[in-house]
Amino acid sequence: MTRPELLRRLGQAVLVLLITYTLAFILLSALPSDGVMARYASPDLALSAAEIERIRDAYGADDPLVLQYLGALGGFVTGNYGYSVQTGTPVSTLIREALPGTVALSVSAFLLALVLAVFIAVLATTRTFGWLGDLIRSLPALMVSLPTFWLGIVLIQILSFQLGLVPLIGATPAQALLLPTLTLAVPISAPLAQVLIRSIDEVHRQPFIQAVRARGAGEAWILGRNVLRNALLPALTMAGLLFGELVGGAVVTEAVYGRAGIGQLTVQAVANRDTPVLLAVVVIAATLYVLINLLVDLLYPVLDPRLRRKARA
Template sequence: MRGYAGFAARRVGQAVVVVLLAYVATFVVISVLPGDPVTNTLRNPENGFTEDEIARIVSYYGLDQPVVVQLWEALSRFVVGDLGVSLRSNRPVSQSIAEVLPSTLTLAGGALAVAIVLAAVVAAATQFLPRGAGQGVARSLPSLFLSVPNFVIGLVLIHVFALKLGLFRVIDPDSAWATAFAALALGIPVSAQLAEVLVAGLDHESRQEYASVARSRGLGRTRLLLRHLLRPSSLPVVTVLALTVGELLGGALITETIFGRAGIGSLVESSVTTQDLPVLQAVVSLAAVVFVVVNLLADLVYPLLDPRVRTPRTTTARPVEVSVA
């Protein structure tokens, strides 16, 4: 347990460093973009800023200071959770994000649930359907899911279930049915990777000697799958699941546009149009934080799920020591 605590502490420290580096990289990239935010945004007559408001924003961001000073001030604010103020609306960026984040999280969470369920169904079908056509169809489904972009799936779902069957209204994108179909459009492509990894894991484990011994003792396929094959086969899925978070976030922006949902996607779109750099930087940094945290959780959970996974522990006698969880 002491070895695991050290392993967890190192992973948390690495995650913090990665988040800070991602924020710095985002700031540098945005800083070298062409255009002057003071001229293009603050002094745009359409935004209605007074000279006093412009002076306060310039002073807040240090826009009249060298880039290094601006970076230090921005990083200092980010560490304490201050995401800045919008150059367009003069509102706190955290408030703008908080208004649309629940919608995006609902969509991404629903899509993740859809992906997990579809992957489990496909994997179970490859184990229980008769050999030949049944299993062949089941094994070909992940390739089909992955080959069709989510925006095409979304348009088909809107045409069939909204326009033809009338199960939901396009003008009400936040209804339960609309959210469910949006999650389905986003979750189907994501499920392909999970299903491929899970099917490969089940095939590998089913060929192991312990599985043959269990079958010889009369253990049924269902009990064999649930008691012996599923847990070791699902371990690689944890890693893939963490890596698909980026795909979920990116796909959510497209899906929100297709279904007309007000979420992070619409916020990013308006910020790009108006060159609202603080909002863009906050959204990119938030995505980096989510991605790093999810992968951190996967790293921490992995050794707990499988006793065969060892956590490295540094000692004075040897460079690497292993302990069985």
């Protein structure tokens, strides 16, 4: 990728993040009530109107929306996300404490989804399996239709309660990660497997595959050295998009399993109308999404020599 192209992509990424932040700020500001009133106007706290007004002033809740927007935007640029309305804790601290759990879940689920997708695609496109291959081809359509929360509950019921394979109480960190990873990986692997199956079928029809087969190469050699290498390129973009969606899937998965992470933090922020936390979660999720897809764009010329030759031409 040339330097002007890279600068253009970086500019697009910054623009996407700015638009995302602006839309999230407008939507959260349009809520009929705000988190400050929901938290401090409770009769249980017995705060006077003057005390509530001072708290609102400290949070800038009564400032004009333009000033709130610019102030929050400047804070995001410098890494200052403000303070949680519910706990008074800096939002950056909450994010820093919650992020490792979500990253561990997302990365493990993504790697498992890749393995599942490649395994399904290879079985579905291997001619020796016959009718079984046709049956395996229908698996991704079934997997993608499974609701995450339902799949999580079913896995808990079967693997934990019925079979006792994975304990829910007193589990090790690895055991506690197993079921959430499987819950998140199954629906994510489905669209990736569908893309891989179509790509493998297309590569199998290419003339150079027939030439390699005519030279006496075995099917396993052709699959590993020729077919998969070319079929993975179209799936790379899908993989980047799916990894960006993992944060959204983690919200439901962490809620089902009670895991500490960005998902659980988001659920609590929604329940308490904690606008600073919600805004930070949206922007961080969008940032990860943009960075992953930018990385995918940068990897394309590395994996496809044709793009490198085009860039040098």
